[in-house]
Amino acid sequence: MGRKERERAWAPATQLVRGGSERSQHGETSEALYLTSGFVYDSAAQGDARTADEEEGYVYGRFGNPTVTMFEERLALIEGADACRATATGMAALFAALMSQLRAGDHVVASRVMFGACHVMIDQLLPRYGIETDLVDGTDLDAWERALRPETRCVFIESPGNPTMAIVDIAAVSALAHAVGARVIVDNVLGMPLVQRPLAHGADIVIYSTTKHVDGQGRCLGGAILGSDDFITDELVPFMRTTGPVMSPFNAWVMLKGLETLELRTARMCETAARLAAVLERHPALAAVHYPGLPSHPQHALAARQMSRGGSVLALDLRGGREAAFRFLDSLALIDISNNLGDAKSLATHPASTTHQKIGAEARAALGIGDGLVRLSVGLEAESNLWADLEQALHAAAA
Numbered sequence: 001m002g003r004k005e006r007e008r009a010w011a012p013a014t015q016l017v018r019g020g021s022e023r024s025q026h027g028e029t030s031e032a033l034y035l036t037s038g039f040v041y042d043s044a045a046q047g048d049a050r051t052a053d054e055e056e057g058y059v060y061g062r063f064g065n066p067t068v069t070m071f072e073e074r075l076a077l078i079e080g081a082d083a084c085r086a087t088a089t090g091m092a093a094l095f096a097a098l099m100s101q102l103r104a105g106d107h108v109v110a111s112r113v114m115f116g117a118c119h120v121m122i123d124q125l126l127p128r129y130g131i132e133t134d135l136v137d138g139t140d141l142d143a144w145e146r147a148l149r150p151e152t153r154c155v156f157i158e159s160p161g162n163p164t165m166a167i168v169d170i171a172a173v174s175a176l177a178h179a180v181g182a183r184v185i186v187d188n189v190l191g192m193p194l195v196q197r198p199l200a201h202g203a204d205i206v207i208y209s210t211t212k213h214v215d216g217q218g219r220c221l222g223g224a225i226l227g228s229d230d231f232i233t234d235e236l237v238p239f240m241r242t243t244g245p246v247m248s249p250f251n252a253w254v255m256l257k258g259l260e261t262l263e264l265r266t267a268r269m270c271e272t273a274a275r276l277a278a279v280l281e282r283h284p285a286l287a288a289v290h291y292p293g294l295p296s297h298p299q300h301a302l303a304a305r306q307m308s309r310g311g312s313v314l315a316l317d318l319r320g321g322r323e324a325a326f327r328f329l330d331s332l333a334l335i336d337i338s339n340n341l342g343d344a345k346s347l348a349t350h351p352a353s354t355t356h357q358k359i360g361a362e363a364r365a366a367l368g369i370g371d372g373l374v375r376l377s378v379g380l381e382a383e384s385n386l387w388a389d390l391e392q393a394l395h396a397a398a399a
């Protein structure tokens with residue numbers, strides 16, 4: 001049995017700690033950080049052979065690095081993907097996943113609820129290159145069916161969608177997309193690694209902002225693209241080698257360390273988020289709490305089918321609009337106000353004025369992002385301290 005086969009048979013907890021590790025001759029315990037931009041050849045002939053892909057080995061940092069490879073192999077194992085390529089950011093992952101396969105004249109369909117910069121990329125940037133795009137209500141299968149056509153080459157899904165937590169049926173949309181020959185890309189940031197496995201539901205490609213739960217401690221930016229060997233080798237790698245959106249070895253090393261604790265952090269964050277959602281739902285200052293793990297979520301049954309937990313992010317709809325939301329945020333004494341999510345520290349965001357400011361009021365209204373909406377990314381602090389902070393800030397917001 002080869003190394004990859006042996007590692008595939010391990011349970012996720014073991015894969016997260018040991019998967020993809022390649023010890024050097026020094027026998028280090030922790031994975032080595034190869035902080036180098038280039039590699040040397042033993043001979044001129046070796047340079048020739050490696051450049052021609054006739055001999056395995058590293059050539060140049062933009063093409064690959066041993067620390068980055070260890071991270072890519074570990075993430076591919078836990079995602080159940082053939083292969084992975086790590087990128088500098090989550091946005092670089094989406095851009096490379098799309099542009100490595102799209103040509104002018106192609107068509108893209110995406111679910112409307114998504115992170116602001118992804119929305120700008122699909123709605124405004126792609127059309128500049130002759131790629132037509134349509135945004136649909138991702139929860140409406142008829143809308144997907146109407147939008148898909150023979151020229152549709154890619155379908156993009158973010159589920160749960162940032163920040164309203166709308167759920168898209170990955171299996172059903174994948175079946176519709178495959179019927180017209182399109183590939184399905186899922187942004188699994190809010191779905192979370194280990195919790196939602198889009199490839200098992202029929203998706204073709206998964207992308208991550210590893211800036212979020214994979215690092216998990218708010219240190220480094222990063223992204224990842226996972227898919228079949230054919231897609232990665234024949235389409236993505238040539239695109240990435242030329243355009244260069246690669247992850248730095250230092251960031252890959254930090255991400256490797258992040259993966260070691262991912263399962264523990266995921267369980268803790270999701271359990272706290274589920275308990276907070278259940279008590280927040282009864283709070284009079286809130287018109288609604290959007291969390292896929294709550295039975296009141298309109299797609300709770302679907303979420304339960306495709307996610308093993310409800311995730312670590314919830315959205316709170318404050319009565320009193322922007323003023324109440326700002327009073328709430330400014331009253332938080334423990335939880336920080338930030339654009340980020342997936343951190344060990346709990347973070348609160350006002351999407352309308354930050355992450356989704358640039359898409360404009362009309363698009364926000366279409367996405368259901370009201371001025372009173374606050375996104376809460378639940379971290380690793382004690383639930384009792386988080387609840388006390390939320391309760392006093394909600395009291396101040398209602399005053």
Ligand SMILES: Cc1ncc(COP(=O)(O)O)c(C=O)c1O
Binds near residue numbers: 092187189190211
């Ligand atoms: C769902 C989602 N996708 C993509 C991104 C982009 O990731 P990055 O900031 O690492 O480029 C983010 C957050 O920034 C996000 O929340």
